Amino acid sequence: MKVAIAGYGVVGSGVAEMLIKNRETIAQAIGQDICLEYVVDIREVDLPEDVELTDDIDRVLGDPDVKVLFETIGGARIAYEYTQKALSRGIGVITSNKELVATRGDELRELARQKGAWYLCEAAVCGGVPVLRPLKTDLAGNRILHLNGIVNGSTNFLLTRMEETRMTFNAALAEAKSLGYLEADPTADVDGLDARRKLAILANAAFGARLSDDRLIPTTGIGRVTQRDLHAARLMGGALKLIAHARRTEEGWTGWVHPSFVPDGHPLVGVRDVFNGLCVNGDCVGDVMFYGQGAGRLPTASALIGDLVELARNLDRPVSCDVLPVVPFVAPDEEPVRAVIRVEGDVLPLCEAIPVEDVRSDGPLNAVLTTDMPLKELKERIGIVRRMGSELGVPLIGLC
Amino acid sequence: MKVAIAGYGVVGSGVAEMLIKNRETIAQAIGQDICLEYVVDIREVDLPEDVELTDDIDRVLGDPDVKVLFETIGGARIAYEYTQKALSRGIGVITSNKELVATRGDELRELARQKGAWYLCEAAVCGGVPVLRPLKTDLAGNRILHLNGIVNGSTNFLLTRMEETRMTFNAALAEAKSLGYLEADPTADVDGLDARRKLAILANAAFGARLSDDRLIPTTGIGRVTQRDLHAARLMGGALKLIAHARRTEEGWTGWVHPSFVPDGHPLVGVRDVFNGLCVNGDCVGDVMFYGQGAGRLPTASALIGDLVELARNLDRPVSCDVLPVVPFVAPDEEPVRAVIRVEGDVLPLCEAIPVEDVRSDGPLNAVLTTDMPLKELKERIGIVRRMGSELGVPLIGLC
Numbered sequence: 001m002k003v004a005i006a007g008y009g010v011v012g013s014g015v016a017e018m019l020i021k022n023r024e025t026i027a028q029a030i031g032q033d034i035c036l037e038y039v040v041d042i043r044e045v046d047l048p049e050d051v052e053l054t055d056d057i058d059r060v061l062g063d064p065d066v067k068v069l070f071e072t073i074g075g076a077r078i079a080y081e082y083t084q085k086a087l088s089r090g091i092g093v094i095t096s097n098k099e100l101v102a103t104r105g106d107e108l109r110e111l112a113r114q115k116g117a118w119y120l121c122e123a124a125v126c127g128g129v130p131v132l133r134p135l136k137t138d139l140a141g142n143r144i145l146h147l148n149g150i151v152n153g154s155t156n157f158l159l160t161r162m163e164e165t166r167m168t169f170n171a172a173l174a175e176a177k178s179l180g181y182l183e184a185d186p187t188a189d190v191d192g193l194d195a196r197r198k199l200a201i202l203a204n205a206a207f208g209a210r211l212s213d214d215r216l217i218p219t220t221g222i223g224r225v226t227q228r229d230l231h232a233a234r235l236m237g238g239a240l241k242l243i244a245h246a247r248r249t250e251e252g253w254t255g256w257v258h259p260s261f262v263p264d265g266h267p268l269v270g271v272r273d274v275f276n277g278l279c280v281n282g283d284c285v286g287d288v289m290f291y292g293q294g295a296g297r298l299p300t301a302s303a304l305i306g307d308l309v310e311l312a313r314n315l316d317r318p319v320s321c322d323v324l325p326v327v328p329f330v331a332p333d334e335e336p337v338r339a340v341i342r343v344e345g346d347v348l349p350l351c352e353a354i355p356v357e358d359v360r361s362d363g364p365l366n367a368v369l370t371t372d373m374p375l376k377e378l379k380e381r382i383g384i385v386r387r388m389g390s391e392l393g394v395p396l397i398g399l400c
Numbered sequence: 401m402k403v404a405i406a407g408y409g410v411v412g413s414g415v416a417e418m419l420i421k422n423r424e425t426i427a428q429a430i431g432q433d434i435c436l437e438y439v440v441d442i443r444e445v446d447l448p449e450d451v452e453l454t455d456d457i458d459r460v461l462g463d464p465d466v467k468v469l470f471e472t473i474g475g476a477r478i479a480y481e482y483t484q485k486a487l488s489r490g491i492g493v494i495t496s497n498k499e500l501v502a503t504r505g506d507e508l509r510e511l512a513r514q515k516g517a518w519y520l521c522e523a524a525v526c527g528g529v530p531v532l533r534p535l536k537t538d539l540a541g542n543r544i545l546h547l548n549g550i551v552n553g554s555t556n557f558l559l560t561r562m563e564e565t566r567m568t569f570n571a572a573l574a575e576a577k578s579l580g581y582l583e584a585d586p587t588a589d590v591d592g593l594d595a596r597r598k599l600a601i602l603a604n605a606a607f608g609a610r611l612s613d614d615r616l617i618p619t620t621g622i623g624r625v626t627q628r629d630l631h632a633a634r635l636m637g638g639a640l641k642l643i644a645h646a647r648r649t650e651e652g653w654t655g656w657v658h659p660s661f662v663p664d665g666h667p668l669v670g671v672r673d674v675f676n677g678l679c680v681n682g683d684c685v686g687d688v689m690f691y692g693q694g695a696g697r698l699p700t701a702s703a704l705i706g707d708l709v710e711l712a713r714n715l716d717r718p719v720s721c722d723v724l725p726v727v728p729f730v731a732p733d734e735e736p737v738r739a740v741i742r743v744e745g746d747v748l749p750l751c752e753a754i755p756v757e758d759v760r761s762d763g764p765l766n767a768v769l770t771t772d773m774p775l776k777e778l779k780e781r782i783g784i785v786r787r788m789g790s791e792l793g794v795p796l797i798g799l800c
Binding site for chain 2: 122138142282284287289291305309325
């Protein structure tokens with residue numbers, strides 16, 4: 001069986017390396033040998049022996065022996081065009097491109113279904129950690145009730161470094177850039193957009209959400225997080241993490257991406273550095289967690305090859321695991337949340353405005369834990385207190 | 401599609417409950433409706449409506465519409481007979497029975513292969529937590545290098561309670577029995593035999609180990625663990641857990657089940673109560689952890705239904721994921737290990753006998769951390785020191 005890679009950057013070259021290095025292991029898992037025949041790229045790149053470099057996607061897709069295209073280009077333009085062409089010819093596409101999956105995935109999935117081709121994207125969420133296939137197979141007999149994830153390794157690294165060394169956000173940002181953990185323009189990570197895309201893909205696997213509803217998910221990044229917010233979380237007996245949250249509701253599903261308070265003892269509290277973790281709650285299985293490296297060249301390649309193993313075992317049969325109905329997104333306004341709020345100075349105005357469960361102080365810094373109340377109402381009341389002149393931090397939505 | 405359940409105890413009735421409660425969710429995942437037609441049991445049990453109770457396995461397997469048998473009998477006698485009969489007719493068998501899989505699984509797998517039937521046992525390891533399928537699909541392109549698991553919930557509960565309340569082993573045992581977390585005869589759990597069986601099944605999925613080599617795995621349970629051992633682990637900056645360990649070697653694979661020192665910060669250190677956790681290390685993916693409820697009625701049913709989802713999607717095709725070569729077990733004698741050893745009183749004889757990295761003291765209790773040395777040699781030297789009259793605890797094999 002022949003395969004091709006489109007886009008020979010960090011991830012694409014990782015796939016090539018793994019295909020060659022673990023050729024025997026992969027052949028054993030699939031039951032046949034996999035041959036990397038083409039790499040499609042416009043740059044002059046160094047390729048392994050016997051692999052042909054070309055910029056002509058049509059010629060590659062026209063080779064009747066090519067059964068799978070790895071799309072590791074990124075972005076939603078050329079990647080879309082190539083994916084669309086491959087699926088139209090009934091060629092399976094395996095991708096790590098969460099931007100494309102979140103923005104055009106609904107349409108591409110439908111095309112794949114019509115053409116009897118597979119479009120798989122395990123690598124788009126939590127890198128090498130298996131999450132989508134377990135949701136769609138192992139846990140598929142459960143009604144998934146809710147999930148919470150640390151799905152962006154870069155921001156988790158920033159928060160971990162700020163916590164460990166007490167450095168500022170900007171200093172941590174500079175360090176992460178120098179280590180190659182952040183893009184030159186880190187906006188998509190820092191503002192939570194990357195996490196939001198991954199949440200949409202997870203909600204699709206868990207509830208049957210529309211992928212493009214990613215745009216509707218309320219999202220707050222970590223750009224405004226300070227040492228004092230981290231300190232407030234510690235004071236309250238936990239840690240500050242950027243959490244992607246989704247929950248089944250009566251009418252559909254809801255969710256958000258937001259800096260959150262994770263109490264000590266919660267399985268996600270130990271997820272540090274560039275690691276990812278996902279907690280899923282199913283009506284029968286209870287809580288299950290998946291944990292590992294959410295990014296990186298070979299961990300991401302591992303997930304792409306996992307998809308190849310499934311695809312190659314099922315090449316000649318209809319796509320069977322994407323049959324979920326489309327479930328609507330509902331804004332989380334009415335969702336009951338708990339929050340930890342940092343207050344500098346007088347804590348009284350806040351305690352008068354919201355129902356409070358616990359207050360802890362360390363000098364002029366106070367941390368207030370609210371009881372469950374609807375998210376929208378909580379935000380309104382916090383807004384009022386802020387306008388009255390109190391200095392409050394970003395409210396950290398609490399996980400239980 | 402019709403299915404039958406053999407053995408209507410805790411797990412079997414959980415499967416029935418899940419099939420009925422989540423009928424729609426399961427039908428969506430599979431693409432067709434699943435009908436529970438028969439329960440095979442010799443007891444008078446209360447069944448859901450329209451399910452037939454019978455003690456005649458031959459009649460059930462003779463129904464041409466029955467495609468899957470859930471074997472939830474336990475033990476290796478009747479369960480073996482029924483499984484053998486079903487597979488011989490090409491009927492798929494899904495089981496949670498680790499005893500049968502570990503003792504006769506090689507033979508039953510071979511029979512399944514010959515007959516083109518499926519024999520799946522995800523529920524036999526870590527209950528509801530997906531581990532076998534991720535190893536065989538998602539991570540199948542990796543060479544798995546090693547794995548460490550807390551795979552027995554009962555003993556993990558005992559150790560957690562001893563740690564939390566400082567109660568004795570026997571008091572914790574009595575409490576676990578009263579809560580229904582332990583069998584009337586808890587030997588298989590306490591002596592590590594249950595963990596050993598699960599380790600053999602994991603090593604099969606990870607390395608292609610022979611299932612029946614379970615008998616060869618050196619195993620030490622927690623029956624001799626005292627408060628002082630737990631204290632020594634804390635003193636050294638970690639916790640005591642019963643760990644099932646396996647590692648790929650040049651000649652095959654090796655492993656053990658043993659009370660172990662898990663340092664703070666290791667992902668397994670937070671696995672408490674009846675929860676299970678498995679850390680897998682693959683050559684490309686790095687460390688991945690799976691975590692959740694390792695036992696219980698509905699979590700176990702969830703894993704059995706996950707197998708049903710896979711089986712039903714692949715009913716008409718050859719079994720494709722059990723093609724691993726048989727890799728021999730090698731005794732872990734030469735495996736380099738680190739250990740934490742508890743010493744009461746004079747620490748000098750031990751420090752003279754073994755290379756030591758760290759010693760910490762609390763009154764007369766000392767904890768000694770060795771550096772890496774071969775397991776067999778370590779045990780011999782500890783034996784010598786013990787014969788010289790020093791009071792030493794069970795050496796806790798250390799995880800890094």
